[in-house]
Amino acid sequence: MAVLASYARIYVDDLDTALPTFKALTGAEPGLRFSYRGVELASVGGYLLVAGTPEALAPFRNVQATTVVDTLDDVLAIVEREGGETLSGPNDVPTGRNLTVRHPGGAVVEYVEFDAAKVRDHSVG
Template structure:
């Protein structure tokens, strides 16, 4: 762990993070957001490990075309579960889009 501060009045903590656990409280389990658990060989895990979120859209082609300024990391392609694309947005976030 190291401490660094670009300004005298701000102290930032930099550390390596090995894992992140996301918890979300919901009132209605039937309406809860689905989640993804994944495991496997490193090569397979790397395909999804950098994705911050998966977004289900009504029109995948339109969503990719309208993602202003986003870099296409993986173009629209079929998968066993439907079609998907992965985009890196200008702020650095990487999102998987899935849909028809």
């Protein structure tokens, strides 16, 4: 299994209001932008901004990071072997498939396996 990228999750009220600051901080333009389950998401630099109302954000707030991997199957095997817990997934999502797990020790991480065609559909620019 290869980790391709990791994003710190930042929860915000409004994506359009938050993006200019994160663009300035990172010197990067948003890479992806899409909606999912009542929230809007955008990747910029090493951040994944997740925007919505408090109610819409509530189911996502316990997730501490998003990690892109080459295969979710390996993540599932490692989590099972190490005693972690699958909280959700694998699910079809706008950029491919995802899986949310609680690791031993309590960290909650979303893992995403990108589908190249879906990623192109949600790429900005």
